[in-house]
Amino acid sequence: MASxxxxxxSLEVDEPRRSRIVGALGSGGDGRRGVAIALLSTIxxxxxxxxxxxxxxxxxxxxxxxxxxxxxKSSFPEIARAFLLNCKIFLIAECLILPFALVIAVLRSxxxxxxxxxxxxxxxxxxxxxxxxxxxxxxxxxxxxxALQLSGVPSSVVFWGIVSLVLVYSAxxxxxxxxxxxxxxxxxxxxxxxxxxxxxxxxRKVILPQAVRRVIPPLLxxxxxxxKDTALVGSALGAIEAFNQATIDADAxxxxxxxxxxxxxxxxxxxxxxxxxxxxxxxxxxxxQAQGLHT
Amino acid sequence: xxTSAALEIEGLRKSFGDHVVLNGIDxxxxxxxxxxxxxxxxAGKSTLLRCVNLLEPVDAxxxxxxxxxxxxxxxxxxxxxxRIGIVFQAFNLFPHMSVLENVTLAPKLALGQxxxxxxxxxxxxxxxxxxxxxxxxxPDHLSGGQQQRVAIVRALAMQPRLMLLDEVTSxxxxxxVAEVLEVIAELAAGGMTMVIATHExxxxxxxxxxxxxxxxxxxxxxxPPEQMFGSPREPRTQQFLQRIVNxxxx
Numbered sequence: 428m429a430s431x432x433x434x435x436x437s438l439e440v441d442e443p444r445r446s447r448i449v450g451a452l453g454s455g456g457d458g459r460r461g462v463a464i465a466l467l468s469t470i471x472x473x474x475x476x477x478x479x480x481x482x483x484x485x486x487x488x489x490x491x492x493x494x495x496x497x498x499x500k501s502s503f504p505e506i507a508r509a510f511l512l513n514c515k516i517f518l519i520a521e522c523l524i525l526p527f528a529l530v531i532a533v534l535r536s537x538x539x540x541x542x543x544x545x546x547x548x549x550x551x552x553x554x555x556x557x558x559x560x561x562x563x564x565x566x567x568x569x570x571x572x573x574a575l576q577l578s579g580v581p582s583s584v585v586f587w588g589i590v591s592l593v594l595v596y597s598a599x600x601x602x603x604x605x606x607x608x609x610x611x612x613x614x615x616x617x618x619x620x621x622x623x624x625x626x627x628x629x630x631r632k633v634i635l636p637q638a639v640r641r642v643i644p645p646l647l648x649x650x651x652x653x654x655k656d657t658a659l660v661g662s663a664l665g666a667i668e669a670f671n672q673a674t675i676d677a678d679a680x681x682x683x684x685x686x687x688x689x690x691x692x693x694x695x696x697x698x699x700x701x702x703x704x705x706x707x708x709x710x711x712x713x714x715x716q717a718q719g720l721h722t
Numbered sequence: 723x724x725t726s727a728a729l730e731i732e733g734l735r736k737s738f739g740d741h742v743v744l745n746g747i748d749x750x751x752x753x754x755x756x757x758x759x760x761x762x763x764x765a766g767k768s769t770l771l772r773c774v775n776l777l778e779p780v781d782a783x784x785x786x787x788x789x790x791x792x793x794x795x796x797x798x799x800x801x802x803x804x805r806i807g808i809v810f811q812a813f814n815l816f817p818h819m820s821v822l823e824n825v826t827l828a829p830k831l832a833l834g835q836x837x838x839x840x841x842x843x844x845x846x847x848x849x850x851x852x853x854x855x856x857x858x859x860x861p862d863h864l865s866g867g868q869q870q871r872v873a874i875v876r877a878l879a880m881q882p883r884l885m886l887l888d889e890v891t892s893x894x895x896x897x898x899v900a901e902v903l904e905v906i907a908e909l910a911a912g913g914m915t916m917v918i919a920t921h922e923x924x925x926x927x928x929x930x931x932x933x934x935x936x937x938x939x940x941x942x943x944x945x946p947p948e949q950m951f952g953s954p955r956e957p958r959t960q961q962f963l964q965r966i967v968n969x970x971x972x
Binding site: 614615617618619620621622623624625628632633636637640 | 772775777799800801803804806807808810812814815816817818827828831832833876877880
């Protein structure tokens with residue numbers, strides 16, 4: 428019963444999606460003919476661009492300095508090792524940003540004059556850290572904070588790099604959360620409060636689950652940005668992460684191919700992240716449709 | 723004051739900015755009585771119900787439920803609301819929860835019921851109102867009539883001593899109105915004290931102990947349904963009912 432429901436539900440989901448992709452490929456044509464035209468025009472386009480690039484006067488030099496297979500092979504292992512630091516920074520920062528930004532967003536949506544100071548604090552925070560370029564925050568905190576020589580506070584650049592990223596990204600993510608919270612209709616709160624739920628229970632059980640679900644795609648979008656910005660910890664503070672390692676390699680050999688290696692590594696993480704987002708959304712929709720169908 | 727009254731309202735006033743919505747409401751509802759509020763849109767029916775459930779703070783006046791004044795300062799609004807169920811025109815089910823979760827949420831959180839107890843009670847109520855096959859369904863997949871019946875069950879699960887129904891059939895397709903009215907009639911037969919804002923005049927005539935005509939923020943006229951629909955005293959009431967008759971709704 429349930430499996431039949433699932434199957435019917437997945438058909439329901441897959442059908443429109445497939446036709447949308449086919450539609451995008453065909454864009455105007457219909458069905459198989461549309462796909463053929465899309466494929467053909469894509470191939471023609473790529474061939475024209477490719478021929479133009481390869482025949483450009485600077486191509487041999489660019490090919491040598493950016494696309495050297497030998498350089499790629501020799502620099503890749505070390506950059507990949509350095510890339511683990513990017514992943515570490517990303518994961519730690521993300522685990523801190525998710526709850527911290529939620530707190531900021533909730534503070535900002537507290538009603539009534541009593542909470543004005545907290546609301547104001549949240550607004551100032553979000554405005555400030557969205558207004559200052561990330562690289563400036565990282566530079567100021569990463570170079571300034573360790574100089575204070577506070578006892579018990581780590582002075583490592585990675586630590587302060589993570590702190591900076593958490594501060595900057597929490598400002599963005601709190602705005603995403605807030606948009607989600609405000610998108611939940613006030614009647615939902617009225618319904619929950621009318622049943623005798625407290626404000627906190629209403630927020631936790633009724634408002635936030637709906638709000639967060641709605642903002643998962645923009646949330647993941649911000650995390651793709653975060654993963655890329657981990658490179659700033661290397662470029663501004665000198666931590667040996669993938670970008671900095673690539674720079675070191677490039678400076679040593681006068682060949683820029685290591686940058687390509689670093690780029691490949693970043694894309695290898697960010698693209699699956701994007702697909703994972705899609706999968707999450709689809710799974711949620713499928714679950715709800717399956718429930719509806721087999722009852 | 724009559725202490726046996728389930729709900730007692732005295733001199734209730736409520737404005738939104740300059741707009742006076744309730745301009746001195748006096749109303750007394752006895753235990754097991756069904757009071758129907760009728761009147762044009764904007765007469766203040768919904769606001770009155772929302773005030774009784776403390777969803778809107780009142781500007782002046784008193785509301786007493788079961789002998790306790792709920793409009794006094796420092797009252798525990800959450801405790802008060804647990805005893806007063808309200809059902810909205812737009813259902814307002816929680817879309818991210820199944821029917822069972824919708825119904826058991828408040829008993830678990832606000833009454834501290836265990837999961838087993840809450841679910842057992844919920845299933846019994848859903849069964850009673852013909853929804854036993856929708857227990858695991860999500861609100862998106864229910865018809866309007868089913869959603870509204872779930873909303874009624876959700877309010878009943880808190881075992882309220884007073885139910886407020888705010889135009890609960892106004893958002894429904896005509897063919898779905900009957901199933902919801904049947905549920906309300908069953909509640910009335912079971913002795914539930916209810917205050918019902920409605921545009922269903924035929925239903926009000928059949929079910930009400932008393933009918934109140936709201937006009938411009940006051941209860942202009944009230945009485946038993948036979949008198950209110952048969953020989954209304956006030957010209958404004960006559961006018962209103964005549965318009966309803968002309969629209970073939972009575």
